[in-house]
Amino acid sequence: MIKAGIIGATGYAGAELVRILMNHKDVEIKWYGSRSYIDQKYADVYRNFFEIVDAACMDDNMEELAAEVDVIFTATPQGFLAGVLTEELLEKVKIVDLSADYRIKDVATYEKWYKIEHKSPQFIEEAVYGLCEINREKITKDTRLVANPGCYTTCSILTAYPLVKEKLIDPSTLIIDAKSGTSGAGRGAKTQNLFCEVNESIKAYGVTTHRHTPEIEEQLGYAAGEEITVNFTPHLVPMNRGILATEYASLNRKPDGTYPGYEEIKAVYDRYYGKEKFVRVLDQGVCPETRWVEGSNYVDIGFVIDERTHRVVMMGALDNLVKGAAGQAVQNMNLLFGLKESEGLEMVPVFP
C-alpha cells in the first residue's frame, strides 16, 4: 500500500486527488494538508466526503510528512514547493508537484512569467515534466520529482503535438484559443468568480500574458526541434469543469507542393495515440465536447482541414481537474511506483 500525502488538499485539484485516490486500490492517504483548515475535519470542508473521509486537515510540514509517506502531492500556489524543497526531502519521498515550480527548464522564463523568484533552481534539471503520453519513459521508479503539467498546457500540447513533431504544420503560425470551466480559477473567495459574475457570460483573460504560454512553447518547441512562439488565449466559460482548446496552424506544403490531407493527418494522430488509453482520436467529422470527458482522465482530439486557407483546426477536450491536474498526477504516481499506468483512473466520463 502506497502511503500518500497531499499538501493543498482543500483546493479543487486537491479535492479531486482525494476523490481519485479513494478509489485507487493501492494507495492510502495519510495526510490531508491544508494550511487554511488545520484541525477541521476534511469532510466539513468538502461534504461529499462525509462518512468517507474521517481525517482532519493537517499543516504543511514537509519534513514530518516525508517521514510518513511514500509520495507527496503538492497542489499548492506557485513558489511553495520551490521554497521548501531540499535534497533531504527528495531522498525520503517522491514528489508530484501540481504547481508550475519545476515545469519550465529556464529559470529566467519562469521568473519573468510568474513574477516570483525561484528559490530552488537546483532541482529544475532533475524534475521530469510529467506529460505521461510524451515523457512516459522518463517517469520511473528512479524518478524523484515530477512536474505535473498545467491544465491548459496538457490540452494544448497533446492536441498539436503529433503535427508539430511530424512537421505537418508550421509552428510559428500556431494560435491556441482555449476555453475553461470555472474550477480552473480555484476556490479563492474572489468577487470575479462569484456565481452571478461568471454565469451567463464568457470572456477572454490573461490575453498574451497567461503563464501557461511558456510551458506550451517549451514543450512544443522540443517537438519542433526549435524555439517557438505561440498565441495562447484562455477564456472563462460558465461551467464547472472542462477545457476545450481550439488550435489553428498553417499546414506545411509537402515536397510535391500539395498539402497533407485528412487521411495523412489522421494516420499521424493514430500512430501517436492509437495505443494510448487516455487519448481518444475521434472519428472524421466529430468535434470534441467537454461533456464527453467530464469526470474522467480522457483527452478527446479531433481536427478539420480547411482547404481554402490551408490551415488545420485542431481541437482537444479534457477535464481540467482530472487529466488537467489530479488524474494526471495519479497517472504519474502510477508510473513512479511501477503500477499499471491507468490504475484508479478507469472512470467512465459522467454524463449528463
Next chain:
Amino acid sequence: MIKAGIIGATGYAGAELVRILMNHKDVEIKWYGSRSYIDQKYADVYRNFFEIVDAACMDDNMEELAAEVDVIFTATPQGFLAGVLTEELLEKVKIVDLSADYRIKDVATYEKWYKIEHKSPQFIEEAVYGLCEINREKITKDTRLVANPGCYTTCSILTAYPLVKEKLIDPSTLIIDAKSGTSGAGRGAKTQNLFCEVNESIKAYGVTTHRHTPEIEEQLGYAAGEEITVNFTPHLVPMNRGILATEYASLNRKPDGTYPGYEEIKAVYDRYYGKEKFVRVLDQGVCPETRWVEGSNYVDIGFVIDERTHRVVMMGALDNLVKGAAGQAVQNMNLLFGLKESEGLEMVPVFP
C-alpha cells in the same frame, strides 16, 4: 460473471446504468437495447463511451434477450414492460424494472394516475418494491421481479420514513416540496426542455397530479399503518442532476404533552440509517445539498425542528440518475444475485 441486458439503454437512466455497470466487476453488458437507435453504435449516441463500449444498439426483443442474459433492466416508458411481461420470461431471467409498471399494488390507482391500462396485473403482487433500505430482506435470489422506485419517491420516502414509522409526525400534515435537475425530464426532444427554456428559471409542474404521488403515499402508508394522502409538488431546476426534497410535517405530541426534540429525532434517524452505507444522516445544523451527492448512490438527510410551529422540516438529497434510478437498480441487482450490496456503487460524489 452476470450477463445483463438493458432495454432503453439510450435514455439518461439507461446510459447511467451502462456507466455504473462498466465499473462493476461482476457484470458484463450483453445487450444495449434502444428501439430508436437500432444498429447505431452505442458510443455514437453517448460519446463518453467512445473506445469504451464497442457494441451497437439492439432492439427490444425480450424473448431473445431473456435467453442470453441473467438480468434485464428495463429503463422504458410506462406500460412497456407490463405489455410484454410473461411467466415464460420470468422463468428465464430476473427483471429490474425502472418504470412504474409494478410499483403500485393497486391497479386502479396505477391506471388512474398513469392514465393507461395495465396489461399484466397478475405480476404486480409478486413484484418487490426495490427500495433496498426498507425492503432489503424481500430482495433475494428467489426474487424474479423488482420494481425499482422512482427518483422523487426514493428521496421523498427515505427522508420521512423513520419519523412516519415511529409516529413522531402526523402523516396527514405531510407536504413534500421537491426540486429536480433536468435529466429527470428525459432525453426527448421537447421545446420545454431546451437549454434556453430551462436555464435561468425555476417552476413547479404537475402540481397535485404528479404520478409519483400515489407511490409515496403507498409506501409511507405502509410505514404509518394507515392510508395517507400527501401534497407533493415537483419543481424543475436548471441543473443536470440532483433532487432535493423539502418535507414539512407537524410533530405529534408525546403522552406528556411535549413535542419530540432534536436528540430524540436524531436518535430515530440514526437507528434506522446509522448502519446504512448509502444513507447519510447529516450533523446538526447541516442541510443536504445536491452537489454533495452528485454522481454517487448516497442520500443525504437532515432536519430542523421549528419550535414555533411544532413542525419538523426534513430534507433529503440524492442524484436522481444514481440512487434515484440506475444506482438503486444495481443495488437491487446485487441483492438479487447475492453480491455485496454496494458492489460497483462505491463511487465518491463528484464535486465540483
Next chain:
Amino acid sequence: MIKAGIIGATGYAGAELVRILMNHKDVEIKWYGSRSYIDQKYADVYRNFFEIVDAACMDDNMEELAAEVDVIFTATPQGFLAGVLTEELLEKVKIVDLSADYRIKDVATYEKWYKIEHKSPQFIEEAVYGLCEINREKITKDTRLVANPGCYTTCSILTAYPLVKEKLIDPSTLIIDAKSGTSGAGRGAKTQNLFCEVNESIKAYGVTTHRHTPEIEEQLGYAAGEEITVNFTPHLVPMNRGILATEYASLNRKPDGTYPGYEEIKAVYDRYYGKEKFVRVLDQGVCPETRWVEGSNYVDIGFVIDERTHRVVMMGALDNLVKGAAGQAVQNMNLLFGLKESEGLEMVPVFP
C-alpha cells in the same frame, strides 16, 4: 427632474436601481454612494454602464447627500440607516430604505431576528411598509420614509394575501417554500457563493431562522386580523435572478361544509389584482415560472386546489432585483412624488 441619491450603489440591488433610473424620464441620479469603491468610476465596477454613467463613486455622507437630492435610496446592510437617520434628514429628503431597518413594527422582533440593536426606533412608527399593491394609499407626497419590502417577502405576501384576507385559508397552516436566484445573496466575496459552489446544486438555508419570516408574519397577520406563525424555507437556485414561492395552506370550510373551488378563489385573486399592473394572475392550469418575469416589475401568481387534501397550492414568481428590490423602490418613489406609479417600470420581461 427628481434628484436621486443611492447609498450602496455597487451592490446588485443598487446597480439595478441605477439601471432602472437611467430609463426613468423624471429622475436624475446625483450620487452613487459606495463606501468600498470611493472615487472609482462607477462604470469600472459595473461595466454595463460604460459610456452610460460617467460618475465616480461617493461616500455615504447622508447630510451632504440630503442637501443635494430629493430622494435617497439606501441599499445598505441592516443597521446602516437606523444608525444614521435623524429628524433633520427626514425634514430635507425622502428616503426609500431597501434594508430591513424599518420594515418590522415591533423593535423586539427586529432585534431578535436580526441580532442587532435598533439605533433609531423612534422612526419605525412613521415608516410606511412599501408594498405598493397593499399600502398604496399610505405612500403619498407627505410620506417621508418608506421601508421597501424584502424580496422573499414581497413574493410570499402577495401570493397569499387575498386568500388570507378573505379567510379562504387557515393561516396557521401556511407553509412557504421559496426558491431564489443567487443575486439575492449579494456581491460579497464568499466561498459559498462562488460559481462552482452554487452551480449544479440546490440547497435550503436559514431553515426556520430566515429573517424574512417575521416580516411575512407581520404583514399577513394584518391581513388575517390576528397574529400568525408560518414556516418559511428559502432555497438557493443556480440562476442569477428570480424568486418562486410555493405556498401551501388548508382551505377553510365554508358555512355549508364545502370547500371553496377554483372559480371562487380565482374570483378573489381577480378582485384584488385584476386592476394591478404589476400583478398578473395566470390562467387556470398555468404555473408561474421565473423566466417570464425576469428583468421586469411583474409578479406572476397561480394556484392549484388539491381536492384530496383540501389544500391550495399558491405560487408566485418575481424578479428579486426588480419587484423584489429596485423596481419596487422606484414604484414607491413614483408614489412619493405623485408620478404615474409605473413610470420607468414598464419593461417587458426579458426572455430567454
Next chain:
Amino acid sequence: MIKAGIIGATGYAGAELVRILMNHKDVEIKWYGSRSYIDQKYADVYRNFFEIVDAACMDDNMEELAAEVDVIFTATPQGFLAGVLTEELLEKVKIVDLSADYRIKDVATYEKWYKIEHKSPQFIEEAVYGLCEINREKITKDTRLVANPGCYTTCSILTAYPLVKEKLIDPSTLIIDAKSGTSGAGRGAKTQNLFCEVNESIKAYGVTTHRHTPEIEEQLGYAAGEEITVNFTPHLVPMNRGILATEYASLNRKPDGTYPGYEEIKAVYDRYYGKEKFVRVLDQGVCPETRWVEGSNYVDIGFVIDERTHRVVMMGALDNLVKGAAGQAVQNMNLLFGLKESEGLEMVPVFP
C-alpha cells in the same frame, strides 16, 4: 405611428423584436406571424407577454400583410423570403430581412454555402446590407429592402473592420474564434439543444463550414479592397445570450519597419467608433465580456497587441438577439423611416 408586421414572431429573434418594439414609442405591431402557432395567443407561446400582448398568431400571408403595415420584419428560415418576394410587395412595404437571403451579393456563393437555390436573385443587388455603423448612409427613406446581418457576422466584422480598412493587419491571417450562447441555435426541439446536452459543456461546430463565413469574408473584403478568406469557428456556450468573437491577425509592418503600437491602433478604433452610440471601444487592458452587453444593443470591443508574435488579438462582444438580430433590425428600421437611429434601443445592459 409606424405599423409593423413580423413573420417568424415565435422564434427567439422574433420574440426579441416584439420585446423591443413594445418599448418603441413610434411603432405598433399589427401582425404576429407564426405558421406553427396560428390562432394561438402570442402570450401563450411567450408568457412574458401575458397581459402585454393580446394578439393571436397569424399566418405568413405577405400580400395581406403588405397591405396593412409599413414595414415587415422576416425572422424566418433561409429561403423563405427569397421564395415569396415580389416587386409588388416591395412597392407597398419596406422589408427588414433577418434571414441570410439577401446578405450575400454573389448568388453562387449563397447557394454553395446554404445549399439551397435562391428563388429571387433579382433583388439581391437592391438589398442593402444593414450593418448600420458601416452602411448607414445607404439605409434611407428610399431603401426598400434591408438584409439584416447575422449575429456572428455583426460581431466579427465590427471587431476587425477598422484595422482591416486601415490596412493595419494582414487580412489573409485573420482567424475568428467565436463563442455563442444557445439562443443562437433557435427554438426548434432538437435533442442536441436540450438543457442537459448543452449545460456543462463547450464545443466547436460547423468548423470550416459555418454559413456566416462568406458573409464575413464579403464585408471585410470590401474593407480590405480585395477578396479575403478567413477561418471562422463558432462554439456553443452554456448560456442563453451573448457572442464573443476572439480574432487573431498579424500586424502589417509599417514603412519604417516597425509595427503599429497600442496608441496607434486605439486611435484608429476611436476614429471609427468614437461617435458611435452602440459601439464601445473599451479602455486599455479591458476585455469584452458578454455579461456587460446582455439585453442591449451595444457591441464592446477591446484588443491586445502581442509584441512577441506581432499579432493583435481583437475581441468583440454583443447580445446575439439584440445587436446580433432584433436590435439591429430596429436600428435599420429607424434609419428607413428617418427616426433617431437609437430610438427604442437605449436599454441599459441587464446585469446580473
